[in-house]
Amino acid sequence: MGLFNKVLASIGIGAAKVDTKLHESQLSLGERITGVVEVTGGNIDQQIDDIYLSLCATYTKEVDDRKVTKQAIIEKWKIAQSFVIHAGEKKQFPFSFSLPLDTPITVGRTRVWLHTGLDIKNAIDPTDEDYIRVQPTRVMNAVFQVMENLGFRLKEAECKETAYDVRKRLPFVQEFEFLPVRGEFRGKLDEVEIIFFPHALDECELLIQVDRRARGLAGLFAEALDLDETFIRVTIHKQHIQTLQTDLASLIRRYA
Template sequence: MACRTFLSALGVNAPSVETVVENPKVSPGGTVRVVVTAVGGGADVDIERVRLEVVVRAEDLELGGKASWKHPYAVATVDLEGFRLPAGETVTVRGEVVLPWEMPLTHALGAPLAGGRAAIRTELAVDKSVDQGDFDEIEVHALPAQDAVLQAFTDLGFELREAEVKIGFLPEMAPRMESRQTLECWQEIDFIFPESWKPGRQELETVFVAREDSLDAHPGGLPAATFVYARLNQSAWTQKLEKHVLGHWPSR
């Protein structure tokens, strides 16, 4: 839900800004449509720039605890043209932000994903100052292929635990993954091994690297199993995933 925020950079009688996300439920590769409404304060001002950022909660930045979200990380940015805002007048601008295919998820299998958070952050450059005028959370739902792979893990007895975003490039940190990552962050989705796959096995961290036509799933920091969207078949994909994981972590 949008709320009007006064631009603190301009002090008393400052303009206010309200951001409305027209489609707060979206998937990777989708477009978020945003309406920004500015209401003039006690004097005319020049809004030099309106910046729309898609931000996510990255655990690398949250040093104060896992429940906090004090330092969101931007994964996509669009700058809109500035405008003159007369005192007491209202100006409305529209913008769109395309989510990257590798966009971290907040929802999967029809439910919220623990640890996943995303938002649209609106920044206005006013009088050579930058003011973060609004912050609106959005839901990023899994692609059908991502849901199918997550369902395959569930069908194999894995328990979905949580997700967390890390900043950096996987090929630099884990060369054996042979990742095709392009976004400068990735999302780990943590599963608990089923009892039948023990002893001594706790969590299996899986990274998705999505593209327009296919998806790489890297279980346990190893090379990917690739799933092509046009060939989505739940039973076949479950068997493929089981074979891939068993190749590295054989059951008893």
């Protein structure tokens, strides 16, 4: 009977199970994500080599002129050394770590989750997935508010694979596309795209793309060649928040 149970456990039947319980499922960038991993023994004793947590996110990649959804590991942590889980036994492993600042915020179709895995030799590894909602930093929130105040509406937010010279350590960036629906920029711009690169909780680098609206034949020619797009890099600190609306409006106006 013992040998039969081992065979079943090797294909996941009657094997150990894992369940991760998060203390909070909504977090801001930089906050600590805490919880406990609960491992429950199956029908036999099993050697667990590792418990690992992976923070994952979705992004899109262009393949043959169509969008394909991919997954990226943002960070990975090992939270336990090798141990034996006995049949029917329960063990708990608490964890705590900071949510990386380059984690995409969960807006639009972007999904972020914590993947838990047990590493068991010669057996199917038990896993668990827990989705989390990621909120922006204070500086990022200030930018969103200023864009709204200036008459822009967030049209789309998407994580996209991008070139090495644009991205940082991850294979993608999260783009936020704003349309001018009122105010002075309506009719002057097609859109403004912003990519955030948070350096710290109180500091964030912005890559801003200003897409001017075509005016006349020269404008149409420039638009066809993408010459109507301007890229701007700027770093914002928390002390800039009070004057951010004036500063950002002036910056966009310069390239409108």
